[in-house]
Amino acid sequence: MAxxxxxxxxxxxxxMPSPEQIWQDLPEExxxxxxxxxxxxxxxxxxxxxxxxxxxxxxxxxxxxxxxAEIDTQKLCVVSAVGCLTPVYEALKCDCFRVHQGxxxxxxxxxxxxxxxxKVAVLSDDSDxxxxxxxHIIHAARRNLDMLVICLHELALDGxxxxxxxxxxxxxxxxxxxxxxxxxxxxxxxLRRTIAESLxxxxxxxxxxxxxxxxxxxxxxxxEALNSFVGRTVVKHFASSETEGDLTGEQIVVGKFVDTxxxxxxDLMEREIFSQFA
Amino acid sequence: MTMVRTExxxxxxxxxxxxxxxxxxxxxxxxxxxDRLPHIWCSGCGIGIAVNAFVAAIKQANIDLDKLCVVSGIGCSGRVAGYMNCNSFHTTHGRAIPFAVxxxxxxxxxxxxxxxxxxxxxxxxxxHFIHAARRNVDLLVIxxxxxxxxxxxxxxxxxxxxxxxxxTTPYGNPxxxxxxxxxxxxxxxxxxxxWTVLDLGRLRNSIAEAFxxxxxxxxxxxxxxxxNYxxxxxxxxxxxxxxxxxxxxxxxxxxxxxxxELSLDGPIVVGKFVDIxxxxxLDMIRAxxxxxxxxxxxxx
Numbered sequence: 312m313a314x315x316x317x318x319x320x321x322x323x324x325x326x327m328p329s330p331e332q333i334w335q336d337l338p339e340e341x342x343x344x345x346x347x348x349x350x351x352x353x354x355x356x357x358x359x360x361x362x363x364x365x366x367x368x369x370x371x372x373x374x375x376x377x378x379x380a381e382i383d384t385q386k387l388c389v390v391s392a393v394g395c396l397t398p399v400y401e402a403l404k405c406d407c408f409r410v411h412q413g414x415x416x417x418x419x420x421x422x423x424x425x426x427x428x429x430k431v432a433v434l435s436d437d438s439d440x441x442x443x444x445x446x447h448i449i450h451a452a453r454r455n456l457d458m459l460v461i462c463l464h465e466l467a468l469d470g471x472x473x474x475x476x477x478x479x480x481x482x483x484x485x486x487x488x489x490x491x492x493x494x495x496x497x498x499x500x501x502l503r504r505t506i507a508e509s510l511x512x513x514x515x516x517x518x519x520x521x522x523x524x525x526x527x528x529x530x531x532x533x534x535e536a537l538n539s540f541v542g543r544t545v546v547k548h549f550a551s552s553e554t555e556g557d558l559t560g561e562q563i564v565v566g567k568f569v570d571t572x573x574x575x576x577x578d579l580m581e582r583e584i585f586s587q588f589a
Numbered sequence: 590m591t592m593v594r595t596e597x598x599x600x601x602x603x604x605x606x607x608x609x610x611x612x613x614x615x616x617x618x619x620x621x622x623x624d625r626l627p628h629i630w631c632s633g634c635g636i637g638i639a640v641n642a643f644v645a646a647i648k649q650a651n652i653d654l655d656k657l658c659v660v661s662g663i664g665c666s667g668r669v670a671g672y673m674n675c676n677s678f679h680t681t682h683g684r685a686i687p688f689a690v691x692x693x694x695x696x697x698x699x700x701x702x703x704x705x706x707x708x709x710x711x712x713x714x715x716x717h718f719i720h721a722a723r724r725n726v727d728l729l730v731i732x733x734x735x736x737x738x739x740x741x742x743x744x745x746x747x748x749x750x751x752x753x754x755x756x757t758t759p760y761g762n763p764x765x766x767x768x769x770x771x772x773x774x775x776x777x778x779x780x781x782x783x784w785t786v787l788d789l790g791r792l793r794n795s796i797a798e799a800f801x802x803x804x805x806x807x808x809x810x811x812x813x814x815x816x817n818y819x820x821x822x823x824x825x826x827x828x829x830x831x832x833x834x835x836x837x838x839x840x841x842x843x844x845x846x847x848x849x850e851l852s853l854d855g856p857i858v859v860g861k862f863v864d865i866x867x868x869x870x871l872d873m874i875r876a877x878x879x880x881x882x883x884x885x886x887x888x889x
Contacts, residue, residue, distance in 0.1 A: 445719055446715035450715065583763045
């Protein structure tokens with residue numbers, strides 16, 4: 312993966328463009344994936360692209376990565392739950408499922424075990440995957456089920472979080488996930504490459520996308536906070552998630568933490584159980 | 590040595606004395622409810638040993654039984670709360686930790702202990718477990734790990750070894766098990782230890798040490814289950830299983846936690862793995878309250 316050398320700078324759109332303008336600016340790859348009746352659903356396109364948070368970044372990076380990896384969209388299943396990433400089920404022209412809050416991972420497990428030829432991706436945010444469905448994700452990582460989980464992790468920049476956030480790469484690596492990466496919403500290109508790479512991996516792949524949030528009405532204050540957040544990020548591959556993956560420290564290490572090969576749940580079923588009847 | 594015929598003994602006249610009733614009290618009886626005994630555990634089960642160590646640790650740490658709360662969930666080790674003669678609560682399946690968090694936050698003076706099994710704390714209550722450890726709630730969690738759901742008939746759980754045979758995995762378990770100390774440490778526990786029921790004195794000292802600390806403390810107790818897990822995996826009787834512990838146990842304090850994986854044949858690394866200090870949830874809430882009050886005074 313290429314390292315991005317130039318300094319990242321966040322730009323702020325003072326004026327929101329019109330839906331027609333957004334449609335014209337959309338890349339061709341995304342247009343191909345959008346449903347036919349997109350014009351009847353202008354609202355969500357506008358909402359998707361006008362929101363200045365990371366949701367549109369994650370969805371567009373996912374779409375581009377699917378395109379880049381040349382995944383058959385007939386075989387792609389996207390599961391999303393109640394949360395910020397809910398619009399994904401309207402935005403993509405593949406099998407999308409919108410399920411209860413916290414239950415996106417078990418739904419994906421069912422899809423995967425019901426038809427192992429499907430590629431299952433779970434796009435959701437921390438309130439769904441971590442808060443309510445935290446048990447599902449640690450057990451799915453333990454069993455090493457063949458699915459891709461992209462978790463949008465919202466970080467409060469103004470220190471409102473009294474409780475420390477989870478060190479997700481460390482927690483998931485302890486549970487046994489063989490592929491773990493972390494990017495922020497400002498590393499769009501790296502995120503796209505990582506998703507494209509992980510779509511061809513096997514096992515439980517986990518990609519954490521950090522999204523800073525700030526409750527302020529002052530645009531200059533917001534820009535200052537976001538730029539200082541971007542300045543804190545350091546790209547470092549295969550860093551030790553235990554010592555360097557902490558989000559409360561001075562710098563935020565992003566990159567690919569773990570990339571190993573491990574037998575998945577279905578492999579082990581084949582090796583341990585079905586082989587006894589062969 | 591000479592044999593004495595019983596006819597000779599009968600002829601001896603005994604002087605009449607007052608009958609004095611001598612009540613032999615079990616050393617742990619002061620902390621147990623006598624009317625609830627005998628317990629339901631199978632012969633050879635390790636939970637009774639863990640309870641004994643827990644009671645001895647209460648004595649060693651000078652804990653007031655009126656201040657002590659024991660919360661249990663469902664399962665074999667869920668019965669512990671019923672037998673303890675203190676503020677004991679038997680809660681629903683998987684909800685021992687949230688119940689204990691409520692107890693602690695409502696009355697921070699209480700010493701809250703969660704005494705439950707792996708199926709309760711890790712399987713169904715796994716989310717509560719990792720979130721309580723992340724928040725560093727002031728709880729002592731003692732998790733009896735017998736590698737299966739013993740009470741309901743020996744089904745496989747999240748701690749069942751790879752290739753371990755249970756009722757629901759009669760051809761071997763195809764799942765990787767959890768490494769509980771590593772999971773607790775990754776989630777943010779401040780005190781993590783693991784002992785087998787054979788290390789009785791070390792377990793007692795460890796619990797007594799954990800009573801003196803603040804924050805989320807986690808002690809995993811590896812226990813034999815001869816009725817279900819041991820029988821299906823040909824581990825022998827309870828004593829054979831204890832002998833296996835004696836042969837395979839490696840005491841290694843502060844060992845790297847990735848080396849502490851459990852398998853059917855591998856070594857069992859025990860010891861105290863994590864002992865750090867971190868502000869607890871109550872500390873955080875009080876600091877926030879203080880900041881809020883100060884800012885309000887400044888505004889006025």
